Amino acid sequence: MSHNTFGHLFRVTTYGESHGAGIGCVIDGCPPRIPLDVADIQADLDRRRPGTSRFTTQRREPDEARILSGIMLDERSGVQVTTGTPIAIHIENVDQRSKDYGEIKDRYRPGHADFTYDAKYGIRDYRGGGRSSARETAARVAAGAVARKVIPGVTIRAALVKMGKLAIDRTRWDWSEVARNPFFTPDADAVGRFTHYLDAIRKAGSSVGAVIEVVAEGVPAGWGAPIYGKLDAEIASALMGINAVKGVEIGDGFATAELTGEENADEIRMGNDGRPRFLSNHAGGVLGGISTGQPVVARLAVKPTSSILAPRQTVTREGEEVDIVTKGRHDPCVGIRAAPVAEAMLACVLADAFLRHRGQVG
Numbered sequence: 001m002s003h004n005t006f007g008h009l010f011r012v013t014t015y016g017e018s019h020g021a022g023i024g025c026v027i028d029g030c031p032p033r034i035p036l037d038v039a040d041i042q043a044d045l046d047r048r049r050p051g052t053s054r055f056t057t058q059r060r061e062p063d064e065a066r067i068l069s070g071i072m073l074d075e076r077s078g079v080q081v082t083t084g085t086p087i088a089i090h091i092e093n094v095d096q097r098s099k100d101y102g103e104i105k106d107r108y109r110p111g112h113a114d115f116t117y118d119a120k121y122g123i124r125d126y127r128g129g130g131r132s133s134a135r136e137t138a139a140r141v142a143a144g145a146v147a148r149k150v151i152p153g154v155t156i157r158a159a160l161v162k163m164g165k166l167a168i169d170r171t172r173w174d175w176s177e178v179a180r181n182p183f184f185t186p187d188a189d190a191v192g193r194f195t196h197y198l199d200a201i202r203k204a205g206s207s208v209g210a211v212i213e214v215v216a217e218g219v220p221a222g223w224g225a226p227i228y229g230k231l232d233a234e235i236a237s238a239l240m241g242i243n244a245v246k247g248v249e250i251g252d253g254f255a256t257a258e259l260t261g262e263e264n265a266d267e268i269r270m271g272n273d274g275r276p277r278f279l280s281n282h283a284g285g286v287l288g289g290i291s292t293g294q295p296v297v298a299r300l301a302v303k304p305t306s307s308i309l310a311p312r313q314t315v316t317r318e319g320e321e322v323d324i325v326t327k328g329r330h331d332p333c334v335g336i337r338a339a340p341v342a343e344a345m346l347a348c349v350l351a352d353a354f355l356r357h358r359g360q361v362g
Contacts, residue, residue, distance in 0.1 A: 001121070001131070006238065009359065010150065010352040012143040016093075017125055018133035024090040025139040027146055029355065030070065032084030034149050041065045041089060041145040048141045048340040065142055066090045082149075089142045093135075106316045107324045111306035118317065129307075134243050134334055137341040144344020147351035154218040156347050158339040159186045161299070162211035163194050164201075184212075184339040202332040205309025210335025213299045214239075214342040216350060219285060221293035222361070223353040230289025231296075231353055238345040239300045244334050247301035251284020266292075296350075300342055302335035 005013040009029045016023030045063045070087030073080050105126040108114040113132035117124040124130065148156065159178050161168050168187035178184050181191045201208050224231025232250045239248045256264050264282050271277035278294050285296035307326040314324045331337065 006241065007348060007352045009355040010147060010348060012140070012348055014136060014139040014143070016091075016136070016139065017127075017130040018093075018135040019125070019127035019130075020093060022090055022092040023136060023139050024088065025143045027070070027087040027089070027143055029352075030082050030084070030087055030146055030150065031355070032082055033074070034082045035079050036067070036071055036082050036087075036146065036149055037080055038065055038067055040149065041067070041142050044141050044145045044340055044344065045091070045138060048138060048337050062094065063091055063138055066092075082146075087146060089139070089146075091138055091142065104324060104326060106318070107322060108314050108316075109306050109324060109326055110312050110314055111303070132243060134331070134337070137243060137337075137344075140242070140348075141340050141344045144340075144347040147344070147347035150351040151347070151354050154216055154347075154350055156214065156216045156343045156350070158184065158212055158214035158342045158346075160184045160210055160336060160339060161186075161213045163333060163335070164197065164208040164210075166190070166193055166197055178339075183336055198332055207305035207308050207330070207332050207334070209304045210302050210333055210338070211299055212302065212335060212338050212342050213297065214339075214346050216285070216296040216346055219291050219293070219296050219350060221291055223291040223350070223357050224286065224289045225356075226289045229356070230286075231291055231349075232284070232286040232289060232298075234353070235286075235296070235298055235346060235349050238349045239298060239342060242300070242302075242338065242341055242345060244302050244305070244338070245300050246303045249299050250286060251297055252282045253284075253299065256282060266294075291353075296346070298342075298346065300338070302338050305331050305334045 004015065005011055011028040013026045014023070042065055045065055049063045066089065068088040068090055070083055070085050071080055072083055112129065114124055114126070117132065157175055157178070160183050163183070168185055168190045172187045172189055174186050174188065177186050177188050183191060183194050185191060185194065198208070236248045236250065239245060266281060266283055267279045268276050269279060278292065281294045281297065283292065284298060285292055285294040307330045309325055311323045311325050313321070315321055
């Protein structure tokens with residue numbers, strides 16, 4: 001299997017499977033002398049970690065990160081820093097229950113990657129999905145924590161704005177609320193509705209999708225490239241590459257198709273600081289593939305978890321038509337834990353964009 005690496009100057013390779021010995025990443029291109037401690041990584045991993053509420057998979061993984069290379073103690077400052085060499089981060093799997101998947105090892109789960117993996121490679125890891133499992137995203141979150149250290153002036157936050165057909169009230173947006181509820185939502189009034197709705201979904205043995213919005217503030221104007229290195233295109237690619245994501249939009253995205261030119265144009269005036277100031281941000285902080293200096297805004301649609309208890313029709317590897325029920329511990333809404341993953345992927349793209357910008361224009 002190829003294509004386990006993304007990025008250009010800040011390059012990330014992830015490895016490992018859902019039910020293997022562990023997962024992790026190797027980061028190549030991180031500049032030297034950046035303070036980095038395992039606590040910087042662990043904070044983000046703890047936000048993504050499973051089993052933190054009844055609304056996520058009850059798989060009990062501590063997700064404790066170990067930095068295996070690429071760091072050392074700077075004797076002058078007494079601080080642990082990056083060396084400029086590849087940074088390897090390993091996360092051990094400790095709570096696999098492969099036996100839960102024994103009954104489906106020859107049956108393709110509808111909506112999952114079972115059939116396509118088998119069609120391509122002639123073999124698939126039925127134990128939780130292998131590389132197609134959301135478990136792999138922990139490695140991305142670890143890489144994103146390092147990426148944030150490369151661009152310390154940029155603040156990246158994500159929130160759940162829609163679950164199934166239930167949407168938040170955007171006039172009640174409060175970033176501080178995201179850390180206070182199990183749904184990563186910025187609308188305190190939506191928590192009760194989401195709780196009642198997802199409890200019913202979970203008890204029915206089903207699942208539901210979600211929409212996550214991720215915002216990066218502090219990105220200066222000029223990052224990205226106008227043709228094949230468009231910043232918005234690379235953000236879209238990174239977010240679409242997250243397992244279970246089926247749609248990505250930048251700024252107002254598909255809603256811009258309903259606007260007139262006058263409505264959509266982000267008009268400009270001079271600010272008090274002598275710099276151009278945009279009066280709106282329909283573009284999501286990117287014009288012509290280059291950042292405008294406004295917040296970079298993207299949304300991603302996460303499909304419902306494919307592994308559910310409700311019986312569905314499928315076929316076996318031998319072509320027999322059968323029904324399938326997937327046992328085990330699964331997220332009733334995998335989109336909940338996608339918020340830290342979206343932040344991580346955006347951080348990696350922006351760290352890469354910063355290093356490429358610095359390399360080209362100084």
